[in-house]
Amino acid sequence: MAGRNFLFVPGPTNVPDRILRAMMVPMEDHRSSIFPELARACLNGLKPVFKTTTGTPILFPSSGTGCWEAALSNCLSPGDKVLTAVFGQFSHLWADMARRLGFDVEVLETPWGESAPVERYLAALSADPHHKIKAVLICQNETATGVTSDVHALRQATDSVKHPALLFVDSVSALGSIDFRMDEWGVDVCVSGSQKGLMLPAGLGVTCVSQKALEAAKSASSRRCYFDYKDMVVANGTGYFPYTPSLPMLYGLRESLTMLAEEGLENVFHRHHYLAGGVRAAIQGGWKLKLCALNPKSYSDTVSAIMMPEGIHGAEVIARAFTRYNLALGAGLSKVAGKLFRIGHLGDLNELMLLGAISGAEMAMLDTGVKVEPGSGAAAAQNYWRSNPARIVPAEAATAERKAPRPGVAA
Numbered sequence: 001m002a003g004r005n006f007l008f009v010p011g012p013t014n015v016p017d018r019i020l021r022a023m024m025v026p027m028e029d030h031r032s033s034i035f036p037e038l039a040r041a042c043l044n045g046l047k048p049v050f051k052t053t054t055g056t057p058i059l060f061p062s063s064g065t066g067c068w069e070a071a072l073s074n075c076l077s078p079g080d081k082v083l084t085a086v087f088g089q090f091s092h093l094w095a096d097m098a099r100r101l102g103f104d105v106e107v108l109e110t111p112w113g114e115s116a117p118v119e120r121y122l123a124a125l126s127a128d129p130h131h132k133i134k135a136v137l138i139c140q141n142e143t144a145t146g147v148t149s150d151v152h153a154l155r156q157a158t159d160s161v162k163h164p165a166l167l168f169v170d171s172v173s174a175l176g177s178i179d180f181r182m183d184e185w186g187v188d189v190c191v192s193g194s195q196k197g198l199m200l201p202a203g204l205g206v207t208c209v210s211q212k213a214l215e216a217a218k219s220a221s222s223r224r225c226y227f228d229y230k231d232m233v234v235a236n237g238t239g240y241f242p243y244t245p246s247l248p249m250l251y252g253l254r255e256s257l258t259m260l261a262e263e264g265l266e267n268v269f270h271r272h273h274y275l276a277g278g279v280r281a282a283i284q285g286g287w288k289l290k291l292c293a294l295n296p297k298s299y300s301d302t303v304s305a306i307m308m309p310e311g312i313h314g315a316e317v318i319a320r321a322f323t324r325y326n327l328a329l330g331a332g333l334s335k336v337a338g339k340l341f342r343i344g345h346l347g348d349l350n351e352l353m354l355l356g357a358i359s360g361a362e363m364a365m366l367d368t369g370v371k372v373e374p375g376s377g378a379a380a381a382q383n384y385w386r387s388n389p390a391r392i393v394p395a396e397a398a399t400a401e402r403k404a405p406r407p408g409v410a411a
């Protein structure tokens with residue numbers, strides 16, 4: 001099909017040309033004397049993204065799922081109790097993994113579309129005076145439903161009852177797009193991946209571990225080998241990896257971190273919030289459809305899950321968008337399969353790219369029998385963005401962007 005494929009699933013996201021170029025490198029010796037420069041640029045460059053000075057970023061050759069497993073198997077012993085809330089497919093999968101790895105999982109079942117129930121976590125922690133719960137898990141941004149939860153509030157709840165459990169956060173579809181604060185929120189393990197806000201292909205598990213988590217790992221007796229934090233931390237300390245790293249991914253990550261720093265992380269969050277506002281205007285104001293997310297306070301700035309009217313199967317809209325308009329939309333997963341489709345709005349994108357996705361989704365819906373007004377979504381998004389003065393790029397960021405070296409252009 002002529003023209004570009006419009007990739008609007010909530011990860012993998014569009015990889016900017018600048019990153020693609022940075023990744024096109026010949027292979028080199030990952031044990032050379034100059035390799036540590038690249039490794040350190042990546043590992044140190046991740047600290048501001050996690051908002052940490054005391055945590056240790058770690059890169060596994062995996063996806064986010066590998067970092068879920070690493071968090072559990074490094075910090076816990078078989079049979080340890082973990083507390084989590086399930087309110088979408090990804091929070092479900094992490095809880096399921098914990099069960100399969102032999103932990104005692106207490107699940108706070110929560111309707112899909114709601115956010116993590118902090119008051120129920122608090123009740124469970126209060127009812128645990130002997131501190132049997134060793135880790136509390138939360139999914140910051142539930143990609144299946146487009147719901148963001150309040151990690152800081154969970155930390156405050158844990159502290160309010162002086163519970164020593166470790167706090168593990170899945171920030172796979174939030175890190176680098178929605179604010180995350182490792183140190184300030186007292187997060188012990190943050191789990192993420194390369195293919196979302198970091199604008200890279202899938203292939204790197206990107207995680208960050210607190211001193212407390214590393215301390216816990218010393219006595220935790222779960223079996224682990226490939227995902228052992230200790231092997232990584234020891235090798236990374238010398239500027240190397242315990243096994244062969246993917247060079248293109250590291251070069252890509254270094255470029256991604258440079259791009260995020262140039263735009264300014266706060267500006268990146270701001271852009272996501274502003275762009276998400278336009279998408280929501282299209283869905284609710286233009287198409288008069290409902291989001292899966294129930295509470296406006298927890299609307300996700302990286303993904304919107306759009307409920308389909310009775311009698312319409314979301315998969316048909318997605319199939320039509322793909323085959324007729326070359327637009328990839330996200331599917332409804334598990335419990336909400338067929339009931340919704342998702343638009344990912346994270347990573348490297350702007351208003352006009354999103355207008356393509358909105359218009360494509362609108363045409364696919366019209367073709368499959370959804371009664372939306374032609375042009376209504378795009379018009380609502382345009383009106384939102386044009387009347388919203390929020391997208392002001394501070395002068396320093398704009399200057400940095402202009403000064404950034406462009407391949408093939410003399411400085």
Ligand code: PLP
Pocket residue numbers: 011063064065066090139141142143144170171172173193202
């Ligand atoms: N957690 C969340 C919130 C996700 O969105 C995803 C994937 O989309 C995962 C975990 C799993 O990550 P991965 O597919 O990188 O293993």
